[in-house]
Amino acid sequence: xxxxxxxxxxxxxxxxxxxxxxxxxxxxxxxxxxxxxxxxxxxxxxxxxxxxxxxxxxxxxxxxxxxxxxxxxxxxxxxxxxxxxxxxxxxxxxxxxxxxxxxxxxxxxxxxxxxxxxxxxxxxxxxxxxxxxxxxxxxxxxxxxxxxxxxxxxxxxxxxxxxxxxxxxxxxxxxxxxxxxxxxxxxxxxxxxxxxxxx
Amino acid sequence: xxxxxxxxxxxxxxxxxxxxxxxxxxxxxxxxxxxxxxxxxxxxxxxxxxxxxxxxxxxxxxxxxxxxxxxxxxxxxxxxxxxxxxxxxxxxxxxxxxxxxxxxxxxxxxxxxxxxxxxxxxxxxxxxxxxxxxxxxxxxxxxxxxxxxxxxxxxxxxxxxxxxxxxxxxxxxxxxxxxxxxxxxxxxxxxxxxxxxxx
Numbered sequence: 582x583x584x585x586x587x588x589x590x591x592x593x594x595x596x597x598x599x600x601x602x603x604x605x606x607x608x609x610x611x612x613x614x615x616x617x618x619x620x621x622x623x624x625x626x627x628x629x630x631x632x633x634x635x636x637x638x639x640x641x642x643x644x645x646x647x648x649x650x651x652x653x654x655x656x657x658x659x660x661x662x663x664x665x666x667x668x669x670x671x672x673x674x675x676x677x678x679x680x681x682x683x684x685x686x687x688x689x690x691x692x693x694x695x696x697x698x699x700x701x702x703x704x705x706x707x708x709x710x711x712x713x714x715x716x717x718x719x720x721x722x723x724x725x726x727x728x729x730x731x732x733x734x735x736x737x738x739x740x741x742x743x744x745x746x747x748x749x750x751x752x753x754x755x756x757x758x759x760x761x762x763x764x765x766x767x768x769x770x771x772x773x774x775x776x777x778x779x780x
Numbered sequence: 781x782x783x784x785x786x787x788x789x790x791x792x793x794x795x796x797x798x799x800x801x802x803x804x805x806x807x808x809x810x811x812x813x814x815x816x817x818x819x820x821x822x823x824x825x826x827x828x829x830x831x832x833x834x835x836x837x838x839x840x841x842x843x844x845x846x847x848x849x850x851x852x853x854x855x856x857x858x859x860x861x862x863x864x865x866x867x868x869x870x871x872x873x874x875x876x877x878x879x880x881x882x883x884x885x886x887x888x889x890x891x892x893x894x895x896x897x898x899x900x901x902x903x904x905x906x907x908x909x910x911x912x913x914x915x916x917x918x919x920x921x922x923x924x925x926x927x928x929x930x931x932x933x934x935x936x937x938x939x940x941x942x943x944x945x946x947x948x949x950x951x952x953x954x955x956x957x958x959x960x961x962x963x964x965x966x967x968x969x970x971x972x973x974x975x976x977x978x979x
């Protein structure tokens with residue numbers, strides 16, 4: 582397996598079931614992994630550096646931005662989070678497909694720096710179904726559900742730069758779609774044109 | 781299944797195993813069929829009108845060209861062959877994916893008239909392997925094998941308008957790629973954007 586891997590950017594509204602679909606899709610696949618982010622926040626008990634996150638200082642974080650060492654970054658509740666370019670590029674060079682589970686704004690940043698990334702938007706079959714799923718969690722207030730639905734509508738409105746839409750009706754079918762997308766991408770003309778150039 | 785089907789144009793050098801791959805891919809799928817061509821040649825014993833071909837007169841053939849009723853057409857050893865637009869469009873409207881097994885020149889004609897067609901080029905892993913396969917047939921002279929290899933090189937050189945390349949190393953894997961391409965195409969942003977428009 583000497584082929585270079587692909588960067589797979591996965592976005593979608595909270596409650597669409599992105600992570601479940603991705604975990605199902607990569608189950609048993611040795612050629613796929615998640616990206617590990619860097620963060621300036623302190624490690625919580627039980628968190629391991631390089632597993633949940635790479636834990637770094639604010640100064641190092643600023644330096645990484647400065648040196649263009651991050652594919653994207655954002656601040657959230659006073660802490661910085663980012664995707665380290667070298668980590669991703671090393672995995673890709675090893676032939677791994679790297680999955681980035683990320684919001685639309687971050688996805689746009691990544692796509693700007695990695696134009697070959699496959700961009701996938703995971704959605705529930707309907708917004709009503711999204712509401713059902715959020716309610717079933719039992720941990721969300723009516724207000725936070727309303728907020729998430731508003732956010733989902735905003736994300737839908739700016740989703741037009743994704744290559745694919747995976748509809749998470751059932752997890753198995755959505756995972757099958759995700760894997761089909763990866764295989765089809767391998768077959769795309771520009772990714773296989775070397776077979777024609779042998780002559 | 782109210783979705784419209786897709787037209788799938790499959791080309792590739794003689795001996796690449798196109799038909800075997802397609803037959804394997806559509807095995808058991810009720811949403812896929814081959815297109816049936818029209819021809820001006822006489823039906824041979826055992827051939828049924830509408831099964832092997834639609835058998836029509838030269839006059840009717842000329843009329844079909846005139847009325848833009850053919851997606852592509854060509855003459856071969858004095859007989860005319862063509863792909864009837866209405867047959868294809870009716871199947872697509874019924875939600876069927878229609879496969880056209882066709883040479884590069886015909887594929888270009890079809891793509892001009894049906895820009896949504898998915899264009900797939902099926903090739904053997906190497907030209908040496910193509911040579912082996914042609915030799916194994918036992919029915920080809922050395923001269924005809926040389927001719928087919930030259931033709932394959934010509935087709936490779938003009939294959940750049942295909943969307944995908946399927947490498948027929950093993951039939952099972954190639955059929956899996958073909959099916960993955962079809963599923964991934966269903967997921968492409970422009971084919972699913974209606975899900976986002978519901979809101």
